[in-house]
Amino acid sequence: MLFFRGFKPAVCWMFLLGALGFGQWVKAVQLATHESRESAAVARIELDAQERQWIAEHPMVIVASAQYPLYLFKDEHGHWSGLNNDVLNRISAMTGLRFVHEESFSTDQLLERLESGAADMSTTLAMNDERKVFLDFSHAFGGAGWVLVGLAGTPALQSLEQLSKRVLVLPARHALEGVIRRDYPAIELRSVKTYGEARALVESGEAYATIENEIGAQLYPSGRLKVGHAVEGKWEADHLTVRKGQPQLLSILNKALEAFPPAELRAMRLKWLNGIAPVHAPSAWQRITQWGCWSLFIVSLFGLLSLLWNRRLAALIKQRRDAEKDLNDQLAFQHALIDAMPDPMFVRDLEGRLIMCNKSYEERLSTRFDQVQGRQLIELDVLPKETAEQLHAEFMAQLGTHKTRFSERQLTFKDGVRDIYQWTVPFYSADGQLRGLLGGWSDIGKRTRQA
Template sequence: MPFFKGLKPAACWMCLLGAMGVAHWVMAAYSATPESKGAIAGTTIRLNAQELQWIAENPRVIVASKQYPLYLFKDEQGQWSGLYADVLTRISAMTGLQFVHEETFSTEQMLEQLESGSANMSTTLSMNDERKGFLDFSHAFGGAGWVLIGRAGEPPLKSLDQLSRRVLVLPARHALESMIRRDYPAIHLHSVKTYAEARALVEIGEADATIYSEIGAHVYPSGQLRVGNVVEGKWDADYLALGKGQPQLLSILNKALEAFSPAELRAIRLKWSSGSAPLQAPAPWQPLTTWGWGSGGAIGIFALSILWHRRLKAMTRQRRAAETDLREQLAFQHALMDAMPDPMFVRDLEGRLVMCNKSYEESLSTRFDQVQGRQLIELDILPRETAELLHAEVMAHLGTRKASFCERRLLFKSGPRDIYQWAVPFYSADGTMRGLLGGWCDIGKYKKQA
């Protein structure tokens, strides 16, 4: 063409390759756009007059947000993303509230903002006795274990007992700090500002271990750290934490969380717990600042872009295949458990509910998302004396590590029942006890039928 005839060959190559590179970037960016950014089906919840008035007067809710990969973090476009961001997006669609993230850089700073009232709430704070004094917590909507993080090349850490007379580094005012100081006085506990500082101290050998969430622990494959066992008896439940004095906001958030179906919560959690964050679009290429690049440099960039595109497609296929396999496994497990005609449950080492079947929900007239992550004594699904008795028995079974099978009469909300009750501790592949599996059968019902 006349245009190309007037150009030198090298310039022609530069124009052609530049156009193809831009086209390639546009296609890659389009194909890598997360599905989660599509439209969310609108679901409204029933709010009372006081709650509606509160939303009208306070449409913007300030969220003190600290980057916590997979749970809450800024993506390459500077937008807040992650499991908690998806939950807030869903709540926003149900209530009309606008959640505005105000970035903080340490747990201590976040707590100070909530105490002072400069922020309304946070998504990444765990509950402990100290925090319950000045914060309110929503219903739990999931959770994960705390895991011990040590150096690569050393034996994996299996328990806090191994850290006696050794250095454990944690961010200041960590959720487990007071418990560790009380129950493990021989551990040399060192406080820093952030998780990044804690990891760095372990990597360079200035500390022996730190503690991180089970899901986020695998985000940093630096080769210098090694993930150990779950901290026994400690479950990091997911809550929305609010500064005291906001009862309407707490009620609104709880109603929104109750409106989530178990399947919806599982889908959001599965999206982020599959082992890696969703793939982001490649960063836009910066404009060339000079035309002094030779044709060899341009060809090299073009070749790299092709390799990156292939790598991106391969990673996307692997991620989707892994997600499909995990979804199928979880679906089978839930289907199998729900198919059991008698109530069944799984509790962690603190007696908090991890899983239950449909029969359990129907027998106690509740829903899983309302009782997940909570102890029997924290709920009103059984008479108080029955809840206290059963919780004490759960903790006793976990302490003795013994199974139990017995016939007994228990008082339920609907009246006394004759049941056959069973409870069995269960263990991980490495022999660490993880919780209690149990259930019961209403033998009085079968006696009547006979």
């Protein structure tokens, strides 16, 4: 009797944990049902006759896919997951396209499938001149920078100039390979199949550095590697890539991206790119192993150990949730703050490409951020050509002088000449490196009329 009396607390805790697990399972089922209902309620976009005919003739769109966490990867059940997969699922619900992934194991193999016509599109390719010869790129829907990755214990890598006469290892046909060969001939470039091989060569000392997407570089334990500075002026915009000769498919994808609710796209990016990885339920074998291990503990201490463990687990979960909430609140506040500014505001990088803007900027130039992100004024049709060329030249000159500029002037917009007060200010990184320009303008004529 004393034995069973001592075992009673353990049985109670096992029952409680089982009940909690069942509650979480019910909650997961409800969430999945809710998400499926939301997907079913997605409104279809309007397509023309040629686009509808193309979908009818192509019941499946073959997507050449290489695993690229957190953008696109296979989960423990072998199902494709990640940010880009969520985007494709949303586009599928909006258009009726059916996307089928075919796995590639290197960038080179992925490009070969697109060149040969074995695949129709991809989701993880960056844009460069070589690829634009045989590929079309959709509107951008996000992006990230490139970072230098070197060996721990060596000086932090700040620029490509530091790699002169050193070995830089990249996956074959990397997006930056052509630019580096052309602009930095002193760098000894070495090609391998995958990013994993490139990191291994840096760790072994056979190569001095490699270059990775800044998000992907943070996913792996540092070990003997160290993430350096961003490659200045090199921004990897997120595109859907389509093999040339399929204008209808490209048009359908662009229409879907244009109709994509901005709030939903921001939520997807926050879900995947802020370190929030999906939590998978443990398998049946893992649960049996856990209970088997726990049964080996002394029965008289099981209740106490379970109580301490659950208290600590609850504290860790609360701490993580609080941290995630604080981060989401900060991001929401930053977006709200810049969008609340009544005057147009923008941020441009060292090449004059747009990094950020507020709602007033979009309204004044009759455009959307996802259509102009990562592009220079001279590449767009939001201003008269002469005005765009004049402002771009001024931006580049100001980046050369590092001086601030405040001026009252007249500028020609699409709707006519305006009197404006314009300001542009260089901004710097924490280590004092120039990163771009922050600017905006006020409509003086409008202010005068209101006065």
